[in-house]
Amino acid sequence: MSLNKNNILLVFWVLVSSYINAQNNQNIKKDSITVELLEDVIITATRTKRQLSSLPLPASIVLKKDLEAINAVRLSDILNEQSGLITVPDFGGGEGIQMQGLDAAYTLILIDGVPLIGRSAGTLDLDRITVGNIKQIEIIKGASSSLYGNEALGGVINIITETPKYGINGSLQQRTASFETYDTRADIGYKNDQFSISGFINRYSSGGYDLNNNSVGNTVEPFENYTISSKATYHFSDKTDVFFSGRFFTQQQDYIASESLQGESDINEWNMHSKLTHTFNDKWESSLEFYVTNYRASEFLDDTSNNTRFSEATFNQTMIRPEFRTVYKASEKTSYIAGIGYTYETLDRTYFNEKPQFKAPYVYAQYDGNPLERLNVIIGARFDNHNVYASQFSPKLALRYEISPKLAVKGAVGYGFKAPDFRQLYFNFTNATVGYTVVGYDVVSEVIAQLAAEGQIANQVVPVSTFSSELKPESSLAINIGFDYQPTKTLSLQANLFRNSIDNLIDTRVIANKTNGQNVFSYTNVHEVYTQGVEFSTTWKIIKNLQFSAGYQLLFAKDKAAEKAFDNEQVFARENPSAPSFQLESSDYFGLFNRSRHMANGKLFLHIPKWNINTNIRAVYRSKYGIADSNGNGYLDHYDNFVSGYTIWDLAINKTMYKHYTFGFGIDNLFGFTDAQNISNIAGRIIYGNLTIQF
Template structure:
């Protein structure tokens, strides 16, 4: 069925009536994430990628991880969820925003990207390099901003999709525009039977789940001066977990996630020179798991195997003022207050903390060729040391087609909740883990009950925990040959270097009388990531109306721990020969760098579109070279060949045909059925799907029909 649908989609390559000129894509489309003001993308001095909603639909993506996994320099990595790795940083270091407001709810640092449906996305803006000068904590590797649809016109869509693993997706949205008032409402239901990559082991790799997303936006343009925007989103998921214990007995129960945000924004333009934005943002994130034993219980065993909850809230009022002076100067000032709280099974009580912050940015356009931006932000936190994050960036046009750009900036990531507040005693293994704020009380408690043997690191000498911070350099060029008829439409290169310090790690700080350790969190490691990212886009006209676009990207990455390098240089680091079992000294060349980073990543994505015929097709290949998963030979670093996951390519294919207002799409993801149950559990095998999308539009809108 899928194959025939694909073939029907491909059939439009052969027919070619009428004439049409190539539609030049908006390279100067407006981007808001990089500067927090609306700026043309081509003029920005930092690397920015924009993915529009149409491209997302052509790819047949369902969730945000599907989209991001195909972008140059980004990799989806799994650790308590699927997160994004950018410029060699773990998911903890990339800030994810919806309409400029941060998403919360990370587990072990990972914000699960599959929480986000893509049906309401107008475009995604990706800014690489630190943006803490505007956004504060977490914007260390970069920022991903999801811009949702706004009610610009009256229209509605309805889409349904069904595919492998009993995965069904229903999406609908309605957009109403009446005079000064606009309303946009979006709803999505995604259900899946999950999948099992290890049929011989009881329980599935991914358990069945169903989730619902609702979002909306109300806009009121009172006058040319005052505008109100009210947006909100709700997400709810239930997953039916069932897994086997080592003895073969089963535990089962639901895992629930609720996620909500609300964001009223008032914009005031008292004059052409000033724009004031008053924002309030509220979000909550909560999870609950409840696993119970199935069948008969052992003596004295409780029915409950594991019950946990986590609740996080985030409230933020913010004021931003933009001042425009004669098209040459743009000054942005902002200030705000963040109030956060968290409650969880492993925390003593409800914990709260606050951050006061202020930022400024000055953009100067001394000539048509030069653009300089200087900015900085100060974050003053109630629990840890304050942080100043400056950034300087510039762009210079050598010719109208070729521009150089570079930036130097500081990014930071605040200690997270568990690093501050975790209070966990493992009753089985006998060890304890305390967040830095809980450590003195935790040690006192152990001492009082006679369980403390020895203090290895005195908490009093540690001082306040510091945020992790990085100094980053990005330099590159962008080449955009003029005219819409050239084959090469865009070539860009960005070289980056991030020097990261004060990475927070768990470390034994004391010993208990049972011989086990007491762990806490310390500012320890220094690492660097460096690399080069290259993107090229080619365009051809096929017959008269068809347009073929090839986007290719490549990233070279080198990420290493500076302490490990120092140990190697001092001859203090060894590996064990797997055959003779004797130790041998490690040289620099043996060290594979930080775990889960591929040295090479590449993609080639072919998009075909024939707007007149209403058909489109895509073929995308994504490559990751081998990457380390864990140490196996005792030295804790990546050096042995059996510590790597092999490199692989994924191929995704889709085709669509539009007849009037109906679009039928078929696709196959992971065409070659690549799976790895042990190391890539988030990758199901080959997935086929078929979908239908119906657009109801008040006005005729041709561009929207081509999917």
Template sequence: MTTQNAAKPYLFILFIFLTNAGFAKDIKGRLTGLVYDDANKLLSGITVALEPDRKRAITDAKGSFQMDQLYPGTYSLRISAIGFETYTQEVEVLSGHKNSITIRLVRKNESLKEVNVNGVHGNPDNFIDMTRTTMPSTVISRKEIEQMGSRRLDEVLKEQTGLAIVSDIGAGNRAVGLQMQGFDSGYTMIMIDGQPMVGRNSGNFDLSRVTVSDIERIEIIKGASSCLFGSEALAGVVNIVTRKNITQPQGLAAIRYGSFNMVDATLEGESPFAGKKGSVYLSGNYYRTDGFNSNPYLQEGKTAPPFDSYSFQSRGRYLLNEISSLSFNGRYANRHSVNEQSYGVSPTKDILDEHDLNASLSLNNNFRNGTKMRTQYYFTRYQTAQDITDLNTNIIIPGSRFKQFLHRIETQGSHRFFETLQLTTGVGAAFERLDNSYYRGKKDMSNYFAYGQADWNLSSSLSLSGGARYDYHDKYGSKINPSVGLRYQPVEQLILRAAIGTGFKTPNFQQLYMVFTNLQTGYTVFGAEEFWREIQLLKEAGQIMSVFPIANQIGSLRPERSVSYSTGFAYQPIASVKLDVNVFYNDMRNFISAEPVALKTNQQQIFSYLNVAKAYTAGTEIGMNWKATKVLSLSAGYQLLYAVDLGIVEAIKNGTGLYAQVYDGVNPPRRSRRSDYFGMANRSRHMANIRASYEHEPTGITGSFRVNYRSKYGFTEANSANLFLDPYDTYVPSYFLFNVAIQKTFYKKHLQLQLTADNLMDYRNQLMPAQQGRAIIVGLNWRFFKD
């Protein structure tokens, strides 16, 4: 009730912005620009539109255009040209000055699954163009999100080629994360508007806590990206870009209801003010679900807990003078869940409260010589409180109290030289503090960094991209991570590309400082920095039976390192068909592994962390898109993945330790062979998706039908433990998921009706606690805008 009351003034303010917009009188300005294609050729006869003033200009024989008599403020520039992707960019016009921009159009790609974008998005939150890094990148547009009918971020990402939503049952039923190119979820950086989000459960970032209601697009980089984004970007980056282009007062009211008593309600509005010198955007979202159960042995309760959540998003920009503007971003979300579970023996009640806050303030400067500078302060806090009650005895089992802060300040600069070289640089510092009941007091880390990225067009067909980042960590010293990429277009239909990038990941707080004993099962986990002190205390208390020889390797953990290699091509033999192929290899060193290192007198093990593993992931991603007719498009994606722990392979070859034998549960153990090793747990050898999309503009009907496939993957050991997945262990079987969504607009696109059906065949598996059963959802949207 308190949260609902708190939301009322917020929604009232939102209503005010929907119905009011100010105006101011200013000296008019001029906008000029050049338009290129992705082969660096100037384009003539291209129509450039500027909204909301509906100004139009056509490029001349030299690819240039000019617009005069423009009021100062922020505009949305749009180009829709035959054979090219639709281009949009936010531009600022300054009073009494000539404002110049450079536009690069991309040859049309009708991908509905993953759109490879090489153009500039004009994101004021980050001068680094996520889609022009050296590693393979894709963009999921807002249009695609709407066509999928998705509600939460995990629902969008699990249908993308090369991405998988995974569950870590050992870390609790809320530990759901994202796996990319075979990396565990702890190695993918999750960002919002170019800044990192915090709050992970055993390395997993629960994507279901993020609503998609105010997302403009999702940018994905696959492969080591620490050269630009720092630690945790060992596998790649997912950047959530929120709504930005505000040109006129408008708003949206949306409500969806469906299976599991799911309610998803959104109210948002945006408006320029002060003669478009300023703009503001506000949104509020309420989401609830009864959760669902995928485990037939669970007599009461849910494997995915019920919860209700409120989230609020705000953005504001104001033009201070002819070159400077001030921006503010803010996001707050909370989630409350209560889950009573019973397997028929010991029923429990699990209560969890989460609070997630992100806020930033930035000063942007666009100088007359074309140089851009941006200084930003960013703050994020993630806080949880969890209690578990034994319902037989009403005893409360001590739960986690988790609070994580991140303060980050950063300055970026960008400048284009001679129309062929774009240089982006940045410097900054970050301070992180964590307060957790599982750690001995508060822990903190500091990091200082500098980076640069250059995009150089060597010729009309050849371009080179490169970047490097220097990090100084207060506990791990300095690291330099470079990357380089090459793009070559020998003919118009074919683009060849190759890239090499390096990555690193520093040990997290859990691996360094955790002191935890599971009161239900009795096992204990010590962080590497705490191990010897804690083990000595247990020895003095007479609780240690033996310490294993491997414990001698426990000391100061080293950062994990990786080198990512990728190469591929994009081939478009005709305008309606495109083939995209990428081959990747990720070489990983100093992997941090949790190992049993001691045995207590109660026969329970003690675990700690050490650098022991060498591993690699390798595979191929293939995407094909076909514009079958004017209204029907088809796309398909496939990933082949090998994920191998080289330490296990070497141990099997040498016949050492537990790796030396395989036991089928019936016959005596035999010597293990390399062919017995399936690979790393939770990784499927094959993943595929197919999508058909229909869009008929005259009737306002759009829809999509999607099929997702995942082959079997290893879950856990099922017989005598030998520390690797062999043919006789437990696997999650192969499965298909079928999803469909349809939308219809009315009243000049003011009203939209939606019908979504996810998991049509109602596939469930007890080893997949985050996979819901069949869900039927209906929705109604009303958009407020001037016709």
């Protein structure tokens, strides 16, 4: 039988149908089917424990059992299957997350409530994060700067790591997959009434892959990385706990620019996190937290034709953050939270004129209560004072009203901000091969004066005086309105209308022409953009042990200046370079680059207790999107070339034997979709097998 879509889906459907019939035959002898639904608890949305189903915010949870069911190994594996999220590759091959149409730079990534750093070009590479020791992943959509400050303009993803069970326990897993990909991980933990400690190690490697045989080097070069982490908790008493954790990540990867330019890139990251928590009484609890992290990356290229060092670059970022937080529980349904902290960041990077420092004390407060029996209200705000950019005040309001036990409406409005990063302020880079220059906003006057003195400036496009004021943070007003509907115990429906309006978008612009025919670029606040749309998701427990879930997002992401240009009949296009140009209409404007109008997902999970088998089939659809202006008018319109829409199908099956041994098999990208020209993070069909041993 050939490996095609119809055959594989037919086999899976036969298996599901057989199980349904068997279950129905058993149910004839039963009065009812027992359904157990446990409430998921989420922390990220309010920084206190809340039931997910009662939140007034658009939020979701991915549980450990979901990660195990699909045999995920990296964070990008699971986030791609969540409604309204898509991973997109950056120019360096890393994968960032796009949420509600907002770029990866606008989503804050946390591990156990503290942020990861190392965004060399705005993207935090999700492939750095293994899922082997994850308890759950919490996803909050919409501006969350009222609690988390910078980078939470679009939302927050918090990765909660596992804690050990009582006694000694652990696991080992080995996975082998296509493209010489291997994932090996081990964890061990111990817990008693007073003390718990756990350790985790993961090795992940790949032989890389090449989607274009006509290019030099591979699409993704071979790499190897390791993650080592540990955490411990000690209970001094029933009221006082102390927590420590540490994490270390290292990666080495080949770096090939041409036949004669070859080298390596290295990443080393570590963090340490400690927290002392004391409960004074039933109402008051306080914690003192200290977090420090460092991200160091380096790369070099050697010219093999003459055995010389062609280029090398380093990136060394450090963050230190102490924070004091207090929670007051006025009643069972009313709580207040307040915190004060200080963020210190520094970056030592090649192509910087200086070693900048960011210093930002902050304070925040939040009320979470039920002024009416059916009404939940969250009101919060945060103030960030910064030594470089303008101080930010970030308020948020969220409401949820329970119309009936089955139906609730909810809405949230919040302010988020994204501060100018070090690169946008202090960069000073000239491409040695092509000859263009990129300059940070705060060093424009110094660099332009130097280039002019060297006779490299042919024409000044933007006066240097334009850069005398501060580069403003990007800001967003996010609105989310939706409902939760659960007509039966086995069926739930959610819908959410959203709009993110971003002001002071930081973009690149030409500020000068060089005598070599190239340009000098810098950063400036130029655009106002918005993303808006609707999201739907549903979960249906068809029968016991058989569950279907699905999600859909409709997205419109546009630049207001572009809309105005189209409305004013100022935009033209041509079918081909030799054809005459023609005027475009307002309806011809498609929107921002790299955004799909439609995204959808569907998942069918089947558990067969008699055979100790879990199996599932999953599909993710992304409609067409544009990545470049192909007709030269500077905008993405319907006459440009688009990346065609596609669907990725994944299949997984796991069988447990003797309680402690689980064998897994699966095929990711079942039908082998690739797009060598436009999509670098989809390698093709991946066949894998894994063995997990629990003890």
